[in-house]
Amino acid sequence: MKSVHDTRLLFHRYTVQMLRNPVWLFVGFSVPVLYLVLFTPLLKELPGTKGFPTGSVLDLFLPGILALMAFASGSSAGFNTIFDLQSGLIERFRVTPASRFAILIGPILSGLVMMTVFDGVVVAVGYGFGFAVHWLGLLVLVVLLWLLAAMMAAFSTATALVTKDISSFAAIINGINLPILLLAGVLLPISLGPLWLRTLAHLNPLYYLVAASRVLAAGHIAQPAVWQAFAILVPLCTLVLVWATRVFRRAVA
Amino acid sequence: MDTIITTTGLRKSFGTGTGAVDAVRGISIDVARGEVFGFLGPNGAGKTTTLRMLTTLLPIDGGTATVAGLDVARQPQEVRSRIGYVSQLGGADDLATGRENLVLQCRLYGVDLEPATRRTETLMEVLDLAEFADRRVRTYSGGQRRRLDVALGIVHQPDVLFLDEPSTGLDPQNRANLWDHVRALRDRGTTVFLTTHYLEEADALCDRLVIMDHGEVVVEGSPRDLKRQVAGESVVLALRDDVGAGVVEQASTLLAGQPYVREISAEGDQIRLYVEDGSATLPRILRLLDGEQIGIKAMNLSEPTLDDVFLRQTGRSLRDTGVSDAGPSERGGHVGHGRRKGHAA
Numbered sequence: 108m109k110s111v112h113d114t115r116l117l118f119h120r121y122t123v124q125m126l127r128n129p130v131w132l133f134v135g136f137s138v139p140v141l142y143l144v145l146f147t148p149l150l151k152e153l154p155g156t157k158g159f160p161t162g163s164v165l166d167l168f169l170p171g172i173l174a175l176m177a178f179a180s181g182s183s184a185g186f187n188t189i190f191d192l193q194s195g196l197i198e199r200f201r202v203t204p205a206s207r208f209a210i211l212i213g214p215i216l217s218g219l220v221m222m223t224v225f226d227g228v229v230v231a232v233g234y235g236f237g238f239a240v241h242w243l244g245l246l247v248l249v250v251l252l253w254l255l256a257a258m259m260a261a262f263s264t265a266t267a268l269v270t271k272d273i274s275s276f277a278a279i280i281n282g283i284n285l286p287i288l289l290l291a292g293v294l295l296p297i298s299l300g301p302l303w304l305r306t307l308a309h310l311n312p313l314y315y316l317v318a319a320s321r322v323l324a325a326g327h328i329a330q331p332a333v334w335q336a337f338a339i340l341v342p343l344c345t346l347v348l349v350w351a352t353r354v355f356r357r358a359v360a
Numbered sequence: 361m362d363t364i365i366t367t368t369g370l371r372k373s374f375g376t377g378t379g380a381v382d383a384v385r386g387i388s389i390d391v392a393r394g395e396v397f398g399f400l401g402p403n404g405a406g407k408t409t410t411l412r413m414l415t416t417l418l419p420i421d422g423g424t425a426t427v428a429g430l431d432v433a434r435q436p437q438e439v440r441s442r443i444g445y446v447s448q449l450g451g452a453d454d455l456a457t458g459r460e461n462l463v464l465q466c467r468l469y470g471v472d473l474e475p476a477t478r479r480t481e482t483l484m485e486v487l488d489l490a491e492f493a494d495r496r497v498r499t500y501s502g503g504q505r506r507r508l509d510v511a512l513g514i515v516h517q518p519d520v521l522f523l524d525e526p527s528t529g530l531d532p533q534n535r536a537n538l539w540d541h542v543r544a545l546r547d548r549g550t551t552v553f554l555t556t557h558y559l560e561e562a563d564a565l566c567d568r569l570v571i572m573d574h575g576e577v578v579v580e581g582s583p584r585d586l587k588r589q590v591a592g593e594s595v596v597l598a599l600r601d602d603v604g605a606g607v608v609e610q611a612s613t614l615l616a617g618q619p620y621v622r623e624i625s626a627e628g629d630q631i632r633l634y635v636e637d638g639s640a641t642l643p644r645i646l647r648l649l650d651g652e653q654i655g656i657k658a659m660n661l662s663e664p665t666l667d668d669v670f671l672r673q674t675g676r677s678l679r680d681t682g683v684s685d686a687g688p689s690e691r692g693g694h695v696g697h698g699r700r701k702g703h704a705a
Contacts, residue, residue, distance in 0.1 A: 116467050124455045195449025199512065202415055203468040204440040
């Protein structure tokens, strides 16, 4: 099929480009590791506090880092889009008969692969510090991480295409990122907060992923948090992908 | 005429309400198969906007456009496989090599890997890029990069190649080299449609051209025919700095009354006139002005240029409208988007 053929070509192009940019790779690796090394020690004294779920600190925190990485890698995708717009690359692709969906999804898939590699590093490092690895749960979690990252990347790319310049794009993405991160319970569980905060968190897709990630990392698969995350992320991801493809199909001046 | 591009009443406006700008206001043109056709005009005339509509990048607001017999609005996908487009920005991938760029571009047009590789090889020979084939594009010079951009536009052997301001930023030598490549393309049967704000480029390269201004076609024809419309040769007289405005007027009136002067116009301390036979007329003008004690600083006789054509049609000189300065609005590819505000009403 044409879109599969084109997707493969563009996936290859973006992956090669990423591998040729060592700075980017270094930053990608260092951020999650910094979280583990600099933030985890702060949590050591927390278990047992009121409202804090019981369990090892890493078992609780590491899945949150994975969710955070998925969110961050997705939402930053648009920065590349802005550069590709400014260099004329996207316009060049849009004049070819290449599938519009492929132009969107090629770089997104490439980002997902890279993210999965980073996830592997985080899990390996976490394992060294005593994180309990449950393979099946992690496998299901990876699927959820892909869904979230793909959704965010498509949203970010389309936003970049609409805004076209880096400052307004960055303003929008940063403005959205902060509340989503604060309401996701990545760094501290939302269950610590008051009722209104917990209610607000339920409007946040990342919240469901974080909740599911903790359950899955503990090795539980048949749990409400897991199917809830799928029920939220699958339709949402589909919706955003359809919208983003439409943005590509429409003119981007 | 075997036409390959036809537009009828093509329109485009940006924005809505009172802020709306009519970038293209009803353009109707026919481009013959196998010719080099040019859009000449100042920045903001609507050249790039028109090009972007014809290349399926911008939706058409009004009128129709067909390329290679296909309706641009209704069959964009079919149009895309028949055309090549080189934007002002180029769009080559900096981190990839020239060869990688070309092979990918080829494959996006549906060519298999092996023929794509072979075609890339040939093309890099033709455009003198073979030497740099395996170097990353970010190391290319301006001229090399421009040739790669052109290669990217023709890798799938399109019927029509659209070039948007192809020689902007090139030095004279690279410009001449690019022109040779464009002519060679035409000789191999490709129709080339280009926009330019360089008079010399339009004159040297185009078989036919339209001059555009404010989103409209001002005049259409071959460079030769257009220049022939401007009768005879043009003489530009610069009067001495110490003469007053009244003297310019006095000289103009005096010259306008002479039988050998066909047309005359004054700008500042300059007087421009069109005469039948320049070399025979110059001494007569000199004698005439000398007799009236009107001092002349400089005198210039030239064959009519496309600038004279533009001047005659619009009352302005292309050189005064910023023909060779790249305005800031060009950077983001928004030509025609903001410069023409004063004419929107």
